[in-house]
Amino acid sequence: MPSHSSLGSALRLLEGPQTLGKGPAFWSGFVVVLALACIYPLFADGYDVGNNVYFFNWAFMALGLSLIWGYGGALSFGQTAFFGVAGYAYGVLTINFGDAYGFTFVSLVLATLIAALFAAVLGYFLFFGRISGVFLGIVTLSVTLVLERFMSQTAGPEWHIGSARLNGFNGMGNMPSLTIPWPGGDVVLYPDVPLYYLTLALLVLVYLALRMVVNSRFGNVLVAIRENPQRAEMLGYDIRRYQLGGFVVGSALAGLSGVLYTAWGNYITPSSMGMTQAALPIVWVAVGGRSDLTTTLLGTLLVLAGFQALTIYGSQYALVAMGFLLVVTVPAAPSGIIIGIGSLFSRGLKRRKAREAR
Amino acid sequence: MAILQTRGLDKWFGGLHVTDNVDFSMQPGEVHCLIGPNGAGKSTFFRLVLGEHLPNGGAILYDGADITRAKSYQRIRRGISVKFQVPGIFKALKVRQNLQIALQDHLSGHSLNEEIDRLLEFLKLKDAAGQLAGSLSHGQKQWLEIGMAIALKPKLLLLDEPTAGMTPDETHATGEMVQALNADGVSVLAVEHDMAFVRQIAQRVTVLHFGRVFAQGTIDEIVADERVAAIYLGETGHA
Amino acid sequence: MRREVLLETIGLWSGYGGKPVLQGVDLDILEGQIVAVIGRNGVGKSTLMKSLIGLLPCDRGSVLFRGETLDAVPAHRRARLGIGYVPQGRDVFPRMSVAENLLVGRSIDAGGRGETSVAERLEQVYGYFPILKERRNQRAGTLSGGQQQQLAIGRVLIGAPSLILLDEPSEGIQPNIVQDIARIMVELNEKTGITVVFVEQNLDMIRAMAQRCYVMDKGRITAEIGADVLEDRDAVRRYLAV
Amino acid sequence: MDFLSSLFSFAYQAGDAFAFLVLSACGLAVIFGMMGVINLAHGEFILCGAYVSTSATHLGVPLPVSILLGTLVAGAVGMLLERAIIRHLYDRPLDTIVVTWGVSMIATQGTLILLGSTMQGTGTPFGSIEVGGYGYSVYRLVLMAAAVATLAVLWLIFTRTRFGILARATIQVPHIAEALGVNTSLVYSLTFGLGAGLAGLCGGLYAPTMTLVPTMGSAFVVEAFVTVVVGGADIFLGTAPAAAILAVVKAALTSWEGQLAGQIGLLVAVIIVIRVLPRGLTGFILRERA
Amino acid sequence: EEKGPIKMGVLEDQSGDFAVATIGKVHGIQLAADEINAAGGIDGRKLELDIYDTQSDNRRYQEFMRRVLQRDKVDVVFAGFSSASREAYRPIVDQFKGLAFYNNQYEGGVCDANMIVTGAVPEQQFSTLIPYMMEKFGKNVYTIAADYNFGQISAEWVRDIVKENGGTMAGEEFIPLGVSQFSQTIQNIQKAKPDFLVTLLVGTAQASYYEQAVSANLHVPMASSVNVGQGYEHKRFKPPSLANMYVTTNWIEEVDNPASKAFVEKWHKKFPDEPYINQEAENSYIAVYLYKQMVERAHSTDHDAIRKVIAEGDVCMDAPEGHVCIDPKSQHMSHTIYLAKVNEDHSISFPKVWDDIKPYWLGEVGCDLTKENPEAQYTPSDNPKKSGG
Ligand SMILES: Nc1ncnc2c1ncn2[C@@H]1O[C@H](COP(=O)(O)OP(=O)(O)OP(=O)(O)O)[C@@H](O)[C@H]1O
Ligand SMILES: Nc1ncnc2c1ncn2[C@@H]1O[C@H](COP(=O)(O)OP(=O)(O)OP(=O)(O)O)[C@@H](O)[C@H]1O
């Protein structure tokens, strides 16, 4: 009985002041979108399915940054550090210990935990040192750039962990894809339908879990710290712990992105921790609407797909067009494009209703 | 045993001696007012008690324990709570949520909502419950901040100019609120420039001047003190 | 001497993001008057002050200064017409020194209307508020609350305004300096004919300064009190209670 | 003698790094330090200054005039950008990251499309001097002098001129500055223009020594940002000592262990300094002084 | 049999950091494809290009390699400038059993049957260049190299060849990518007083070295395998900053023979704005014709059929640079290696030319793609021979 009610109260946290969207309308929409996502592979070719898995891979990092920045108010410019650390960790683990007996999944968990541990150490250093604002951004950026520069020069054979060569700027390859042990022979999850469902399931799980986190007591404190850290502390909260908690969870998600990306392409490179890559999550999250998980998620997928499409069809004008999109949409949509599009839509609806009424 | 006591408390800002060897003490259940000229160091004294600043010397004792080096949140958890001079609320959150964050550690579910409603009523913010706190008027922000401070059910409540910007009636109501809390056993230390308010609530008054304890006594003693009149109250100070 | 109307609002509406706060405010202030605006928390007093200086656009109605409409005039140009605004909550420039804060106020007098030189006015302000002189190199953000309030008032006096808008000037100020401020304002008014509109809750200050008083409630002027009623402390208090 | 020449050598290396950090950072310090705008297009203003001054030099304009021209054009472009876009974002400074990143993409790729993948250099003037058997580029000494002069002029502008006071007031509490008669919209444009112009100056000064390509700005951006942030809120109190500390660390590590150590050491120094002084050097200096 | 067009995916950086050196590669492919199509296509089939701009971003290579192989179903891909981008897409090529041409000089060592490399490799460029330089200028050598795989492995080659020829290393310095300031490096070189300097600088930022060195009055003979031929620094910097620089390249615009001249002429006719036709542009052009030959001989675009053709060992052609052949063991290409000397006024002369320099190293260390396909990249210090013995 008590477990029942605690499950109930946990589920109640799926809605709350910290997340947009509530009530039957939202959840039916959610179910429809999820159902569409589930039947999508039936109608798409292998490329589209694999490509969508690739987009999903990045969404975890974006959701994590939304938690740290959008909810917690701490702009980390270096989430790519955790992405990279976890990606390399997955590579090192699986190259050394192989892919049998489901070890790739053990590696996925371990690599994510390694990223979380790294975030815990760095976060302790940051938050318990009372570093905030841009200072936090620059320290995290510096960390990711140090990792990038260091990893770039590990081309020599002396740089190896076990049998895994770090392989410098060219990047580490040859790690196995995620592999499910199976009686009749292991199932290797190439970027295809099974991997699609796996990643989608993970994404839905993480999204729902994060909704519960941000609407919980913990989430309340996190937004309180964003609004006014001094007041939050004067309500008796040890704000450093909460900031650290948010940072570790968000960074673990960046790590998860890193693992999934590495397993997806069998490749991880120091460039994925560089300046340009570090700026990308910030762009996705800011464009989508950073202070809500749903807008972050949708915005990230939209930006990723949009920019890729532009690159495919825009040739060398693609970058100019992307730039224009950012320059135009961000000032026009203060709470992100998702809400911007939403309110445009509802305004249009209202206007039409008004016209019909007349 | 004193609820709050400081011994030889010292604070320097560069060359400025802002808190100068302050020995202060108040008893449990007391309503104590701290007054003094602008810049006397009243707010700084609060910040020292709260751990926002660390003192350069001296000790702070709360409820018998030495909290001189304790972290702010630890002091709050021990039962101190504060309304700052400049309201510090969660601007982008709704009024209701501001209160929820203050209350959620003690209450949950239905009783949490009830308590929030009760507080909103009391703070005259019922109509503004769904408004973003940042869009409240100055006075409403002060009320909200007071509400968050008392929501913690403190043993010692620090109020830095709680009635600034309030009408005489509102000031009086605030005084009654303080008295009601005090009747429930809350000790109150308030900074005020409004002598009517001080007269209404204070059981004892301490005057700070240039960071030092300048005078101490009942409100009548203080008002009668010509030195205090000279530095602080002026001609019509005897409210 | 017939006094001109210096400042006038006609059916003024304004608010925040579509939500109306002022709902048709009519008032007129004669040149050289000291007028108080009183009312409970949240009735729109500060909103009125912001609309007068132009920090909030008005949705309907207009503000007239010396008979000219200010509707299309941005705040900084209104200030340069000689309107000095002291906001509620002081808003000093926190990372600038006291002296630098004061110098910003010179912009009000960009046209050089003031008869006295800036240096003289600076000395005058230092004379009114000696603490500002003593702390002229301290960063304003580290001043005490009351010190900041004095700075905020001094900052507009530097610009030799012909109209001062004061939003709760006594807030956070020690009693004897409240009296000083009231005295200074009255003195200035007598000497230079400066016009003052101030929002206030402190009865002593209202009575010490105001020649006339508007009472606000729910975004409207609900009463106007003359000098005779102002004499009566309890009567004023009743207006504030509503 | 040998000691003196190695001393000169170290001073030259540190001065060289100092000049690079100061000149890269000044424009950013004005735009970020003063306005809170995180300008990721900083490198493209440097690019603009470099391209304009180089083109002018190719047309026969004397180098100092070309550099001035680069500065002015970059400044003017900055003012336009401020008018058109940045001013809509002052109440949400973090969004400027995204918008200026977009501007940077447009500028970089636009340059590539319009002007091609590279521009020919002009060569470095002034030749070299010899000290203790080593040749040193004289132009690098000019860069050091320019860095110091830039700092001095900025300090004068911001503390000794009315514009400086009004700019700082505007940036700290814009609506109050406006209500006190300050034309804040003009102040914003001028301040942003000044920052952009300083970036242009950096580009003009370094153009003769570098590869001229559309992506050249990125060589400056990281160093500029870390210098400004390590400096902290006050650009004059902060940027110069930050540049000095970072320059010494970088020069020492580079000469001791090579470029990688210099690069990583610089970043690690940033992390350590911020950890020790969480409000940057400004916070530290002010606390000591007050 | 099949009569549809032959589809070729092209993944090259037309924007971003590497665009300086790679826009020309796309043009080379387009030029060859147009010529081939005008002459009736390959085996009667038109050649169709699917071109993507990879923006100097490894991620785009991963995205688009999947796209061309899975969606566009191309028969062959021409892809990549930096070695990192090649390593980023190689797992995908291997997974889908695609066929990719990497038309770029690089650090060498890729032993992968799904890859064909037309660019020059260290043994071709250094075994010629270093002995020549040592003989001409002396045996004390200083290397500055980009601090990543290409630079480190190339530096290793230089070191080994210098030692073999009885020389000494006066110094070796590695520069992280993106570094643009060289005062300290310049001083280190001055201190070491080498007889000549090997510059293995990569990327536009590092190229700033040359300008900064001259302005500090550092005039030491220079040798390189990568500069000039790839980044045409002699065109981008004002003379004489690259004077006295010696480069081994398999072709550059200035190569003075009739085939080369005709090639340059028809190129400029089609692409009048091309700032410079570099070595990789020519490699890309050649690669299209080599592919044509393979398909025509295999009568199919099937990879196994094509590899059988390669295994015959006589996939050769007369290119603008001279006669070239594909080595069946490594699927790398032999080259004519030109020693280009940059003069005071940045004009180019060719003191020496080596014909038919083979990519021998991979075969020597045990790569034989006709027998097995390890899909690996070997380095001098990490290869089957080393681990075997
Ligand atoms: N961070 C600081 N740095 C330097 N001086 C400071 C700092 N904080 C406060 N001061 C100075 O310390 C003195 C005491 O300030 P405090 O705010 O405690 O005064 P107060 O008694 O609360 O005054 P008020 O009644 O005006 O609020 C003032 O002179 C103020 O300028
Ligand atoms: N920035 C804002 N956005 C939205 N609503 C606002 C904003 N500022 C004030 N309000 C609302 O406008 C109303 C009037 O506010 P105003 O500040 O003018 O009151 P006031 O009369 O000055 O009160 P006080 O005595 O508390 O200062 C209040 O209901 C307040 O909630």
Ligand SMILES: NC(N)=O
């Ligand atoms: N392949 C190269 N030059 O990186």
Ligand SMILES: [Mg+2]
């Ligand atoms: Mg105070």
Ligand SMILES: [Mg+2]
């Ligand atoms: Mg108000």
